[in-house]
Amino acid sequence: xxxxxxxxxxxxxxxxxxxxxLLDKAIDINPDAxxxxxxxxxxxxxxxxxIIGFDGYDLIISDCNKAIDLDSNNYSAYYxxxxxxxxxxxxxxxxxxxxxxxxxxxxFAAYNSRAGAFVYLGKYDKAIEDYDIAINFAVKxxxxxxxYANKASAYKSxxxxxxxxxxxxxAIDYSPNxxxxxxxxxxxxxxxxxxxxxxxxxxxxxxFNKAIELEPFDVSVYYYLxxxxxxxxxxxxxxxxxxxxIAFVPNxxxxFNxxxxxxxxxxxxxxxxxxxxxxxxxxxxxxLGFIYFNYAKxxxxxxxxxxxxxxxxxxxxxxPKENHNDMNLDELIASC
Numbered sequence: 001x002x003x004x005x006x007x008x009x010x011x012x013x014x015x016x017x018x019x020x021x022l023l024d025k026a027i028d029i030n031p032d033a034x035x036x037x038x039x040x041x042x043x044x045x046x047x048x049x050x051i052i053g054f055d056g057y058d059l060i061i062s063d064c065n066k067a068i069d070l071d072s073n074n075y076s077a078y079y080x081x082x083x084x085x086x087x088x089x090x091x092x093x094x095x096x097x098x099x100x101x102x103x104x105x106x107x108f109a110a111y112n113s114r115a116g117a118f119v120y121l122g123k124y125d126k127a128i129e130d131y132d133i134a135i136n137f138a139v140k141x142x143x144x145x146x147x148y149a150n151k152a153s154a155y156k157s158x159x160x161x162x163x164x165x166x167x168x169x170x171a172i173d174y175s176p177n178x179x180x181x182x183x184x185x186x187x188x189x190x191x192x193x194x195x196x197x198x199x200x201x202x203x204x205x206x207x208f209n210k211a212i213e214l215e216p217f218d219v220s221v222y223y224y225l226x227x228x229x230x231x232x233x234x235x236x237x238x239x240x241x242x243x244x245x246i247a248f249v250p251n252x253x254x255x256f257n258x259x260x261x262x263x264x265x266x267x268x269x270x271x272x273x274x275x276x277x278x279x280x281x282x283x284x285x286x287x288l289g290f291i292y293f294n295y296a297k298x299x300x301x302x303x304x305x306x307x308x309x310x311x312x313x314x315x316x317x318x319x320p321k322e323n324h325n326d327m328n329l330d331e332l333i334a335s336c
Contacts, residue, residue, distance in 0.1 A: 003029040016046040034071035037063040060084050075104035091117045108137035112147050124158045145175030179214035182207045190228045219248045235265045253283035264298040289318035309336035
């Protein structure tokens with residue numbers, strides 16, 4: 001087989017590790033083909049971090065640099081290099097390579113990525129400008145929706161929640177079956193509702209329900225819904241949502257702890273105690289003091305002061321001394 005055969009096989013291969021091996025062979029045959037190094041870098045990028053670890057970034061940068069050495073107009077090499085630098089947190093370096101990629105061949109992907117780097121550098125106005133250009137370049141509704149969602153996130157970072165909401169609305173218009181956009185809009189609307197900026201609670205519940213309809217297996221949707229329900233004193237709803245979370249992840253101590261606290265709000269103390277015990281059974285040692293502290297407070301609230309005292313003592317034993325005053329542990333123990 002010749003080098004082009006190996007490249008064709010690599011680009012159609014579903015296994016990136018195997019694709020890298022095929023591209024190695026293509027490069028051995030034709031080491032002067034700039035794009036082969038870009039293709040190999042792209043496949044290596046798909047292997048990070050699970051297969052080759054974060055050190056693989058250096059291999060990808062090396063591939064990009066080799067591609068650029070062979071062809072200084074290889075815009076894909078600059079773009080991939082910028083993506084890797086972005087992932088490494090080297091945002092200034094990423095900007096330089098995105099600039100070069102855009103200079104050689106403007107694309108929505110390069111503008112969108114450069115905007116992301118601007119966001120991390122706090123240059124929000126420039127980010128918004130790039131997102132707008134990216135939207136104009138993008139053709140597919142899916143791509144436009146993704147850019148609008150990124151733009152919404154930038155507006156949130158700027159503190160402009162109204163513009164963020166408009167951007168999420170556009171994202172949903174372009175991609176109405178993407179549950180994550182409904183979830184993000186629901187989270188933003190929740191914030192606006194709780195600070196009094198809006199008063200229509202049903203809009204928020206509708207977005208959470210739509211997200212669940214589109215993706216019923218994402219635990220985070222139920223968790224965020226539970227938080228909103230708790231904030232609006234719908235403890236029955238919050239408990240129901242947390243039970244769904246636990247049905248998906250039945251060994252997470254923090255979920256049992258949260259459910260126990262919610263149950264205590266409606267004075268279902270026995271159920272709360274059972275969930276605290278489950279939380280303790282799954283918790284790492286570093287978190288035990290926090291759970292004992294919550295457990296003790298609920299025992300105290302239930303009028304079981306001797307039980308509460310023993311739990312407060314356990315919390316004190318397992319909690320770093322510097323946190324004792326903040327938790328008022330000595331005062332709570334004395335009150336039992």
